[in-house]
Amino acid sequence: KAGVTQTPRYLIKTRGQQVTLSCSPISGHRSVSWYQQTPGQGLQFLFEYFSETQRNKGNFPGRFSGRQFSNSRSEMNVSTLELGDSALYLCASSAPDIGDEQYFGPGTRLTVT
Amino acid sequence: GIQVEQSPPDLILQEGANSTLRCNFSDSVNNLQWFHQNPWGQLINLFYIPSGTKQNGRLSATTVATERYSLLYISSSQTTDSGVYFCAVVDRGAGSYQLTFGKGTKLSVIP
Numbered sequence: 734k735a736g737v738t739q740t741p742r743y744l745i746k747t748r749g750q751q752v753t754l755s756c757s758p759i760s761g762h763r764s765v766s767w768y769q770q771t772p773g774q775g776l777q778f779l780f781e782y783f784s785e786t787q788r789n790k791g792n793f794p795g796r797f798s799g800r801q802f803s804n805s806r807s808e809m810n811v812s813t814l815e816l817g818d819s820a821l822y823l824c825a826s827s828a829p830d831i832g833d834e835q836y837f838g839p840g841t842r843l844t845v846t
Numbered sequence: 847g848i849q850v851e852q853s854p855p856d857l858i859l860q861e862g863a864n865s866t867l868r869c870n871f872s873d874s875v876n877n878l879q880w881f882h883q884n885p886w887g888q889l890i891n892l893f894y895i896p897s898g899t900k901q902n903g904r905l906s907a908t909t910v911a912t913e914r915y916s917l918l919y920i921s922s923s924q925t926t927d928s929g930v931y932f933c934a935v936v937d938r939g940a941g942s943y944q945l946t947f948g949k950g951t952k953l954s955v956i957p
Contacts, residue, residue, distance in 0.1 A: 781944060839887065
């Protein structure tokens with residue numbers, strides 16, 4: 734099976750712009766989670782989607798949003814980018830009906846200038 | 847929320863040496879995973895081990911759920927083992943499969 738894929742892999746944006754990141758889970762996985770990794774805060778949970786419904790959301794401002802499509806692919810959007818949004822954004826998928834082991838994609842490295 | 851602590855934060859080893867990385871967690875968990883983050887940032891699954899012991903080549907892991915800790919053993923370390931090792935747990939009380947990560951152990955294996 735193909736692994737979790739994320740696009741784009743690298744992105745440079747300007748403060749105030751918005752950005753959309755995409756994640757395609759492993760085939761058959763219906764749960765997709767997003768994480769932000771920064772040197773200062775480490776790996777932090779953003780949100781989780783299961784069958785197109787957001788099940789949980791981390792402690793991030795409303796500028797961070799996401800959605801999941803019927804094919805389980807997910808997107809996350811960050812509006813009004815700030816310098817502090819520069820980070821590695823990781824997506825993970827799992828199949829909760831089988832087990833809850835999570836598998837991560839290669840990440841999208843976002844730089845905000 | 848659940849707290850995860852990893853130790854040591856940094857570890858420098860000579861190639862061929864053995865090491866033990868520790869992960870303590872503050873509450874009962876339903877899932878515990880160990881990951882190795884490669885130089886490009888991807889988290890590579892090492893073990894899914896909510897309890898018991900597992901082995902995979904030179905790596906093994908043990909989780910003692912009742913005492914709220916997990917250990918990752920690396921034997922005969924190689925330079926390719928360098929990187930950051932993360933422990934992460936799932937707190938089902940959060941109502942989802944949210945992983946809470948420790949801050950990681952940065953391992954450097956020198957030839």
